[in-house]
Amino acid sequence: MAGAAGRVVRRWYPSVLRSSLQVPALQLHMSKTAMRASQKDFESALSQVKRLKDPGNEVKLKLYALYKQATEGPCNTPKPGVFDLINKAKWDAWNALGSLPKETARQNYVDLVSGLSSSSDSSSQVKPEADRKQPGYETLVVTSEDSITKIMMNRPAKKNAITIQCLRVHKYQPSSSFSPTHSDVPSEMYNEIMLALKAASKDDSAITVLTGNGDYYSSGNDLSNFTDIPPEGIEEKAKSSAILLRDFVDCFIDFPKPLIAVVNGPAVGISVTILGLFDTVYASSRATFHTPFSHLGQSPEGCSSYTFPKIMGPAKAAEMLIFGKKLTAAEACAQGLVTEVFPDSTFQKEVWTRLKAYSKLPPNAMRISKQVIRNREKEKLRAINAEESRALQERWLSDECTNAVMNFLTRKAKL
Numbered sequence: 001m002a003g004a005a006g007r008v009v010r011r012w013y014p015s016v017l018r019s020s021l022q023v024p025a026l027q028l029h030m031s032k033t034a035m036r037a038s039q040k041d042f043e044s045a046l047s048q049v050k051r052l053k054d055p056g057n058e059v060k061l062k063l064y065a066l067y068k069q070a071t072e073g074p075c076n077t078p079k080p081g082v083f084d085l086i087n088k089a090k091w092d093a094w095n096a097l098g099s100l101p102k103e104t105a106r107q108n109y110v111d112l113v114s115g116l117s118s119s120s121d122s123s124s125q126v127k128p129e130a131d132r133k134q135p136g137y138e139t140l141v142v143t144s145e146d147s148i149t150k151i152m153m154n155r156p157a158k159k160n161a162i163t164i165q166c167l168r169v170h171k172y173q174p175s176s177s178f179s180p181t182h183s184d185v186p187s188e189m190y191n192e193i194m195l196a197l198k199a200a201s202k203d204d205s206a207i208t209v210l211t212g213n214g215d216y217y218s219s220g221n222d223l224s225n226f227t228d229i230p231p232e233g234i235e236e237k238a239k240s241s242a243i244l245l246r247d248f249v250d251c252f253i254d255f256p257k258p259l260i261a262v263v264n265g266p267a268v269g270i271s272v273t274i275l276g277l278f279d280t281v282y283a284s285s286r287a288t289f290h291t292p293f294s295h296l297g298q299s300p301e302g303c304s305s306y307t308f309p310k311i312m313g314p315a316k317a318a319e320m321l322i323f324g325k326k327l328t329a330a331e332a333c334a335q336g337l338v339t340e341v342f343p344d345s346t347f348q349k350e351v352w353t354r355l356k357a358y359s360k361l362p363p364n365a366m367r368i369s370k371q372v373i374r375n376r377e378k379e380k381l382r383a384i385n386a387e388e389s390r391a392l393q394e395r396w397l398s399d400e401c402t403n404a405v406m407n408f409l410t411r412k413a414k415l
């Protein structure tokens, strides 16, 4: 397996796979004997693959196997143990290629990537407001129009799960080696949402909207965040995640303008809990609201331990936050978490018509009204946020949490 230096990280590899799917830089300096006609195509496919949308684990395994076969030949490593699920899946995929010649594997790799590229080019996934899109975000589409700044979570293939890890993008230098020409690209969603909120708080928009692209609003914390353990160890990871969580939630507590959630589909975990910090929540009739913290060995965040009992009363809040009861949009509206539910078929049209009308109201008056409503609670909310983050820091180190996350990542459990 590759050492830490000189690695290519394929952006869409979940970190659970990434750790061992990383392509050793030196392997890309193919031996002279391998410099055949398809070498150039192969190299171009290797760089093309990094720009593709996530093709799913099955295809990633195929790519991995073909890559290994093309560069190393038939599988030559011992079979991983039965509990080493990820490495075993990879080993199985490589081993299944038997004695396929290197050249054929290389050609198959090129063909597979070319097929993936054309299907991703013709993908029906809309690139919303591409022309008005603010540059610089990897996981969001941020647009400003009609005095509304819209922050759209944009990982539809992953149900807009919110990522932590800062991917290191190493650029391929054909002549020498892989070098980290641009590292720490802010490609993760927690930080990008914070950046977008900070920018929106200062821009000339009157209101700010958070929504999701695709069929989900958001499936909450990306559970593969838990697998990206730094060399300093798991305690350090829990500590830095708790700080990130606290800072993330503080951005919502402190946001100075009217903040509206346009909940276009199901919402899970932290994408639900922070709704208590929004001023208005519009939901599609297709949306659901689910906070399965106990199932995950975790505890509530986003100030929900305070806002939910306040909004819906302690008994209903406990059913959601302790027992993970999933609410329909209508139920969430009846409990006061959602402002209004719209039929899914007319959701976007009705909501945006409403929001455009609101955005024409005098912005300073709206801002002051929000402050009058919210300011007296801010200090309390910050203290609650810090306390919830501390509790989670411990939870993340528990066996209950580790087992629940591993069950999801190995596909034994879905919520």
Ligand SMILES: CCCCC/C=C/C(=O)SCCNC(=O)CCNC(=O)[C@H](O)C(C)(C)COP(=O)(O)OP(=O)(O)OC[C@H]1O[C@@H](n2cnc3c(N)ncnc32)[C@H](O)[C@@H]1OP(=O)(O)O
Pocket: 056, 057, 157, 158, 159, 161, 162, 164, 219, 220, 221, 222, 223, 224, 241, 242, 244, 245, 268, 269, 270, 271, 292, 293, 296, 301, 408, 413, 414, 415
């Ligand atoms: C640092 C701050 C931490 C703050 C603490 C936050 C806590 C939380 O937010 S707790 C909630 C965490 N979220 C979950 O537990 C949801 C897990 N996801 C699911 O149960 C399901 O994926 C689903 C119910 C959301 C959707 O099911 P389904 O419609 O069957 O779609 P798939 O499962 O096939 O999902 C497609 C694709 O997306 C990946 N994915 C979805 N959600 C997550 C997620 N939260 N984390 C990581 N990955 C997620 C899923 O793995 C699939 O990926 P591929 O297999 O590669 O296609």
